[in-house]
Amino acid sequence: MLCDSVVHGSHVMKLPWMISAITWVQWLLGLSSAVLVVYLLALTRSRETLNAKDPAGEIQGLEIGAAVLVLPAVAYLVSAYAMQKGRRWGWWLALVMNIVSAAVFLYGVFDADTQQVDKDVIPFAAGFVVVVAWLLWPRVRKFFWSGQATAD
Secondary structure, eight states, rough: TTSSEEEEETTEEEOHHHHHHHHHHHHHHHHHHHHHHHHHHTTTTHHHHTTTSSHHHHHHHHHHHHHHHHHHHHHHHHHHHHHTTHHHHHHHHHHHHHHHHHHHHHHEEEETTTTEEEETTTHHHHHHHHHHHHHHSSEEEEEEETTTTOOO
């Protein structure tokens, strides 16, 4: 498997299942974000977009959406790679990215203009809150903060 072990010096250490699983979650977040970027850019060339009332405006909106998602995609992938290697900074990057994502979606749940709750956003917000909780789970946190993971 891609992230079942980490190299320490001259030996390979098997990762605990919780560490492997949360690392896979980070990989999936990064890959799905990257796929979404590619999809948004592909939509800029679609027949529906090009035949829209204001194709330039729609294309610009899709490009902005893709640009906004590039940084999180890269950050998720970098954090997953670093976590796979047992790096503490990878855990930190994953934690910060998931807290920011949870905050963005939680903010999106409440529509300031209409004072209504957008129920479609709640599962995304809850998902990121679960990932943050998982990263802060004592066994996961201790793995990256103990001597088991490398600090560099």
